[in-house]
């Protein structure tokens with residue numbers, strides 16, 4: 001299926017099924033859109049917390065499980081199926097200072113290319129690890145752009161004396177200064193450049209007629225006040241994607257540590273339990289409550305509730321039977337997580353829509369493009385790679 005056709009089918013699928021993926025299961029509203037879907041509702045309610053956790057991290061597995069109960073699952077599974085790139089390079093120990101997971105992503109990114117032969121311009125480079133690996137693998141000069149002066153200094157300390165020449169330049173890629181870093185023969189590369197930053201890269205690649213670009217995008221909602229569609233095809237769409245939708249596209253826990261997930265869930269359950277308690281204290285159930293930092297999960301529900309009440313100036317002693325409210329919170333969390341699987345079923349489709357928008361924009365400007373999954377989702381859920389080339 002060509003990219004324009006896949007994009008058009010994805011767009012109309014997302015448009016038709018908005019009530020499923022725009023529903024916030026954690027906000028306390030009744031899931032009335034499930035009323036006429038008894039088999040789906042029964043299936044979701046039958047899932048254990050462990051089953052829900054496994055499905056949350058496996059897009060295709062989730063769609064397979066939903067298929068007997070949920071009509072859009074079959075088409076979603078077809079549309080989000082992207083060919084994995086070839087096997088990664090032979091694993092090597094990461095060079096000193098490069099975290100193991102980042103090193104494996106970099107290896108997979110490089111292995112997804114059949115060849116690299118142009119001078120490299122690395123976008124939003126951090127300490128320039130990707131450029132370092134490309135430079136060593138292909139003996140190419142690398143210029144890397146990064147805004148954070150500490151990362152620039154650390155990257156240049158690593159690059160000192162390297163041959164071929166490698167340098168990290170402090171540069172805000174959103175500023176006009178960036179133009180002077182783009183030269184006609186470069187291969188532009190970006191690993192995990194966030195929303196507005198990679199859209200800037202695409203616009204500049206087109207403006208400077210860059211011959212080659214490789215982009216693994218991430219965090220589509222960041223560095224963007226509002227998400228701006230780039231491609232003509234999606235400019236004509238009736239579907240409008242908000243920053244909130246985009247946040248939802250990258251909400252995933254495959255690479256989060258067990259402790260982080262557990263702390264987040266505890267605070268969510270307490271939050272829901274406290275909402276049930278508020279009316280008993282004479283407060284409105286929908287009172288806006290601040291989110292507390294993760295270390296609060298190590299305290300007790302009573303301390304958590306007291307801190308929130310103090311914050312809201314609710315001067316009312318905590319009643320007895322708090323354990324019941326805490327338990328209700330955990331039950332509600334379990335139910336919300338089950339229902340939220342339906343939003344998650346569309347998560348990858350939303351992400352792919354953003355990526356196809358970038359790809360179609362490049363195609364519309366004369367680039368030949370390919371799209372692959374350059375690493376496994378367990379290594380990084382942001383594993384889509386656009387490769388684009390333009391003949392002179």
Ligand SMILES: C[S@@+](CC[C@H](N)C(=O)[O-])C[C@H]1O[C@@H](n2cnc3c(N)ncnc32)[C@H](O)[C@@H]1O
Pocket residue numbers: 102123124125126127130145146147148151171172173174190191192193194197
């Ligand atoms: C998600 S990190 C990715 C870093 C690196 N490419 C990697 O994969 O490890 C995004 C990087 O973009 C940099 N950045 C953010 N805003 C920037 C800007 N306006 N100009 C240049 N770099 C920027 C950040 O400092 C950060 O190092």
